[in-house]
Amino acid sequence: MAHHFRSYVTIRLFCYFISFYLVRICYARSICSIVDQRSAIVGDRLFFSSGNYTFDDDGKTLHNTSSLYWLSLNNEIDVSGPIDMSLLGSSDLPSDALTGGKSPVSGGSAGTFFYDRTSLYAYAGMVGPEADGVNNALWSFNTTDDTWKLVQIQGGKISFGNNSEGVHASDTSSGMSFYTGGWTMAYNGTHNGTVKFQSFNSDTPQWSFETATAGIQGPDILKGAMVYLRKGQSGVLLAFGGYQTAYRGTEFAAWDWDRRPFSDIFVYDIFSNTWYLQQATGDLPSLRTEFCAGVSAAPDDSSFQVTIHGGWDQLRGRAFNDVYVLSIPAFRWIKVDDSNNPDLLGSDSPGRNRLKCDVWNETQLIVSGGMISLGTGGIVNLNEECNKTYPPFKVLDTSTYTWRTNFDPSRQYSVPDTVTAIIGGKSSGGATLKAPSTGWDSQDLETIFSQTMPRDTSSSDPKLSNTPDSTTTPVLSNEVGGLTQGGIAGIAIAAAVVVIAAIVGMLVWFKRKRAKVEKDPIIIPENDWQKPELEAVNNVRHELDNPETRPCEVPGSGGRWELPAPQRYVELQ
Incomplete structure (x- = not known):
């Protein structure tokens, strides 16, 4: 009898364990919101860290974490709600200086990543005693083996590690990254220049502080955006929006700087180290800061679309949730009628600012994080605590300007009809409008934008190839291909239900057998x-x-x- 009792207890305990596991599957921890993070796509992963987060299981308001997270972009991902932590990889941050500032302070000490094909370098947005105390060094994350290292940088103490909310851009093919503006650099005309970081040789990365030798001195920009384009001999940077910080403005009585109109597009030619100012026309976006931007190139490279989303209106105290595109080389702004924006599906119409944009394969603008707020003037923040109504990630299909409920890595880019109606051509390219309608502000710009650099054809996965000529044997993924978050959860739940049903059957059989024994005892003659x-x-x-x-x-x-x-x-x- 004791033996059967022990078996019965064991089965019951196992059943409780499976039930607990089923509950964990149905109610796994998820990220609800992200604000002021640094982010970048390297290889086939979207990395993000620092900033402030909310989760669905701790009841806390926005708070820091001590982890670098990444989301694999190999498979489809459901982005209609909070992101299940089981979909994320993570690594502990090597220093508290990288955790980011505290919300709700505007900007949250937002920094960035410099990056190339294999490595991330955390730059700016540092907090605490180490913020600007580590000279000639940056914390680097190697994506081939997922390890951190404090890397020595040649070039002197120019880190501006405690700077934040400047503008930045990287070119993975050349290993060059750039940063200018912010609260420290270009503040009231001081430190006016651009940090140029080169990591093409990961053993001896270097940086320099570039000051213009000709033309204008640069954008003096705060809370704007900057993107890299494959134009000119070595590429160009476009910087726009935000505040101009060269001198005190007159737009606000209680704020030092004026907002910059979107007709002003600053162009930095990397080859000649020269800044230019080009005028743009069209449907100029409303003045704003704290928006994000990403670039998509036509299949034939005849045009480049710079898509922007969201932002903050300091004058009216409201956030935006709209979409505009700047088509290059026409320098023409186009208002986009996007559809299915998940933030606007309900009765409320909140805006989103302090967000980040990263582009996958030209055709999907991945919008991560942002402060979601409602109203004008006395606004209400909707995601200081976990709010599952507004997802932490949104995906905009830049071929159709439709917001998707899932990320699909297989989609290809085509120029949208909204754009070709203005610049000519068709979905595969062939743009006919190849210059600003008001003409080039400099003859140099006409020459620069008549040249296009070739695309980077190296592998998108650093674990498969570190260089274009690599012959490294591919590493097979241990992930389940093609399964969405819901599919994986469904399979796991179904398996757990089958196991529990089997256990329940065993328990019923065991109890019936024991009852029969008690009812009909064996009498020995x-x-x-x-x-x-x-x-x-x-x-x-x-x-x-x-x-x-x-x-x-x-x-x-x-x-x-x-x-x-x-x-x-x-x-x-």
């Missing part, structure tokens, strides 16, 4: 030899009965006896 133990009068084993009854001794003849007692049931042999 008298004088039937069973095994060498003493037997009672009725051939049934007994313990001592009433202590007043004198126990019997074993008689000299016959079988072996135990003390007599009333008949009792025996266990199964």
Whole structure:
């Protein structure tokens, strides 16, 4: 009987464990919101860290974490709600200086990543005593083996590690990254220049502080955006929006700087180290800061579309949730009628600012994080705590300007009809509008934008190839291909249900069997030899009965006896 009892308890405990596991599957931890993070796509992964987060299981408001996270972009991803942590990889940050500032301080000490094909370098947005105390060094994350290292940088102490909310861009093919503006650099005309970081040789990366030798001195920009384009001999940077910080403005009584109109597009020619200012026309976006931008190139490289989303209106105290595109080389702004924006599906119409944009394969603008707020003036922040209505990631298909409920890595880019209607051509390219309608502000710009650099054809996965000529044997992924978050969860739940059903069946069988044994005990016939133990009068084993009854001794003849007692049931042999 004891053996069967132990089996019964074991099965029950196992059933409880499976039930607990099922609950964990259905209610796994998820990220609800992200604000002021640094982000970048390297290889086939979207990396993000620092900033502030909310989760669905801790009841906390926006707070820092001490992890670098990444999201694999190999498979489809459901982005209609919070992101399940089981979809993310992570690594501990090597220094508290990288965790980011505290919300709700505007900007949250937002920094960036410099990056190339294999490595991330955390730059700016540092907090604490190490913010600007580590000279000539940056924390680097190697994506081939997922390890951190403090890398020495040649070029001197120019880090501006505690700077934040400047503009930045990287070119993975050349290993060059750029940063200018922010709260420290180009502040009231001081430190006016551009940090140029080169990591094409990961053993000896270097940087320099570039000041213009000709033309204008640069954008003096705060809370704007900057993107890299494959134009000119070595590429160009476009910087726009945000505040101009070269001198005190007149737009606000209680704010130092004016907002910059979107007709002003600053162009940095990397080859000549020269800044230019080009005028743009068209549907100029409303003045804004804290928006994000990403680039998509036409299949034939005849045009480049710079898509922007969201932002903050300091004058009216509101956030935007709209989409505009700047087509290059036409320098023409186009208002986009996007559809299915998940933030606008309900009765509310909130805006989103302090967000990040990263582009996958030209055709999907991955919008991560942002402060989601409602109203004008006295705004209400909707995601300071976990709010599952507004997803932490949004994906905009830049071929159709439709917001998708899932990320699909297989989609290809084509120039949208909204753009070709203005610049000419068709979905495969062939743009006919190849210059600004007001003309080039500099003859140099006409020459620069008549040249296009070739595309980077190296592998998108650093674990497969570190260089264009690499012959490294591909590493097989251990992920389940093609399964969405819901599909994976569905399979796991179904498997758990099957296991629980089997266990319940075993428990029912066991209980019925035990009940049958108790109902129909086995009675051993008298004088039937069973095994060498003493037997009672009725051939049934007994313990001592009433202590007043004198126990019997074993008689000299016959079988072996135990003390007599009333008949009792025996266990199964």
